[in-house]
Amino acid sequence: MKEISASDFQVEVLDADRVVLDFYSTECPPCEAVAPKFEGLANLYGNDIKFLKIFRQENRQLAESLGVKSSPTLLFFEKGVPLPQTLSGGIKRSDIIHQLDSMLPEARVREIKSQITPSVSEYDVMILGAGPGGLTAGLYLCQAKINTVLIDIALPSGQVSTTHEVSNYPGFIEPQPGYMLSHNMSEQTKLCGTVYKVAVDVSQVDLEKKEVVIDEFETIKAKKIIIATGTSPNLMGIPGEKELKGKGISYCATCDAKYYGDKEVVVIGGGNSAVEEADFISKFASKITMVHQFASFTANKQAQEKLLANKKVKTLFEHEPRGFERVGDKIVTTVENLNTKTTSTITSDGVFVFIGMKPNIDLFADKLKLDTWGYIKTDEDMRTSIYDVYAVGDVISKKYRQITTAVADGTIAAIAIAKELD
Numbered sequence: 001m002k003e004i005s006a007s008d009f010q011v012e013v014l015d016a017d018r019v020v021l022d023f024y025s026t027e028c029p030p031c032e033a034v035a036p037k038f039e040g041l042a043n044l045y046g047n048d049i050k051f052l053k054i055f056r057q058e059n060r061q062l063a064e065s066l067g068v069k070s071s072p073t074l075l076f077f078e079k080g081v082p083l084p085q086t087l088s089g090g091i092k093r094s095d096i097i098h099q100l101d102s103m104l105p106e107a108r109v110r111e112i113k114s115q116i117t118p119s120v121s122e123y124d125v126m127i128l129g130a131g132p133g134g135l136t137a138g139l140y141l142c143q144a145k146i147n148t149v150l151i152d153i154a155l156p157s158g159q160v161s162t163t164h165e166v167s168n169y170p171g172f173i174e175p176q177p178g179y180m181l182s183h184n185m186s187e188q189t190k191l192c193g194t195v196y197k198v199a200v201d202v203s204q205v206d207l208e209k210k211e212v213v214i215d216e217f218e219t220i221k222a223k224k225i226i227i228a229t230g231t232s233p234n235l236m237g238i239p240g241e242k243e244l245k246g247k248g249i250s251y252c253a254t255c256d257a258k259y260y261g262d263k264e265v266v267v268i269g270g271g272n273s274a275v276e277e278a279d280f281i282s283k284f285a286s287k288i289t290m291v292h293q294f295a296s297f298t299a300n301k302q303a304q305e306k307l308l309a310n311k312k313v314k315t316l317f318e319h320e321p322r323g324f325e326r327v328g329d330k331i332v333t334t335v336e337n338l339n340t341k342t343t344s345t346i347t348s349d350g351v352f353v354f355i356g357m358k359p360n361i362d363l364f365a366d367k368l369k370l371d372t373w374g375y376i377k378t379d380e381d382m383r384t385s386i387y388d389v390y391a392v393g394d395v396i397s398k399k400y401r402q403i404t405t406a407v408a409d410g411t412i413a414a415i416a417i418a419k420e421l422d
């Protein structure tokens, strides 16, 4: 994989026939997730399309001139002209393929696809999701000598890696960087011998048959499945959000806060995530306007007090965003005062949204019993309504979603399964 810098841009990108360019950053979990997909596709499409990567932090001016506002961002070029379709954030392998296919003649695409050979593999247990819940289940199953495969659409780590600091995971005297905690969890499980299939597309899941298809050509079968797919950030669903997602609107402070040095940002939300992440963003930004629908934050008292004492932070309580618009290089957020029903605007360099999470169950929702909010119902051994299918961590119906509770769920499911398979 060739790495370029801004000075190579003319020759390597603008003078070439077809190019895909990956703007990546360090300490960016979605960048790490996309890297192996990008490299795998370079092996398939590399004769027809040039695959290049560029370090965004050291090539900021070029990134900004190309409208890159979040990491990772993939840009596609044909004969020096950037294509309108760009990809950013949690990029799926199938999205990249779709874009690459559109740049080549159909016959050539068929030829490239014919090089992929389907395969089938079998395990005792298949775990979907390698966050704290899935990794812990993997560790216990591996130590019980049960043949286990761990599948993730991203790199192993889960949401912990997007948290800048974790201070409430037992065993550490000092707060731990989230990415280190998740890295250690993953290495421990991998070292034990659990098979990892990560940064893959999970294209089909048949919970009844216990079969999953990854990357459209590899079928994985197991006797039992553990669902540990966690949650994803909620989107606001208001005008301008979709268009500006990854282009000034971000859902990951560890990925993007560093690009807002001495800049002004809006943070939407008032729960633990919003308040803790705003505190982190304030290490970079010169001013933060917190927009929250209630009269006070709902985060824990300690985090609230810390943020409210922060001179860079201004609060706009009882306000809700109604839309986003790009004006020049700024984002204009329209907010409504929920008491007076009047609207006003805030102009900032970027917006961070932390308004809660939704369970990642799209691939199997209709087959499982769910609670009113769409979380998977389980019994005390983490069994779901489908025989031999378990669920653990944030994706299940429960009161408290923390690393410790996900780890506990993973432990329980693994021990229950180990006893059954014994």
Ligand SMILES: Cc1cc2nc3c(=O)[nH]c(=O)nc-3n(C[C@H](O)[C@H](O)[C@H](O)COP(=O)(O)OP(=O)(O)OC[C@H]3O[C@@H](n4cnc5c(N)ncnc54)[C@H](O)[C@@H]3O)c2cc1C
Binding pocket: 128, 129, 130, 131, 132, 133, 134, 151, 152, 153, 154, 155, 156, 157, 158, 159, 160, 162, 163, 165, 166, 167, 168, 169, 202, 228, 229, 230, 231, 273, 277, 360, 363, 392, 393, 394, 395, 401, 402, 403, 404, 406
């Ligand atoms: C900003 C933020 C700060 C937080 N801070 C703390 C904290 O300080 N302390 C604390 O205890 N908790 C904290 N949490 C909560 C904590 O991160 C979660 O409770 C914990 O990560 C849940 O673990 P999990 O394994 O259930 O899910 P996750 O960590 O969400 O992992 C799920 C995994 O499943 C993968 N996945 C998703 N869909 C699929 C699919 N279809 N197929 C395969 N894989 C899939 C994902 O890529 C991911 O790797 C925080 C959360 C956020 C968002």
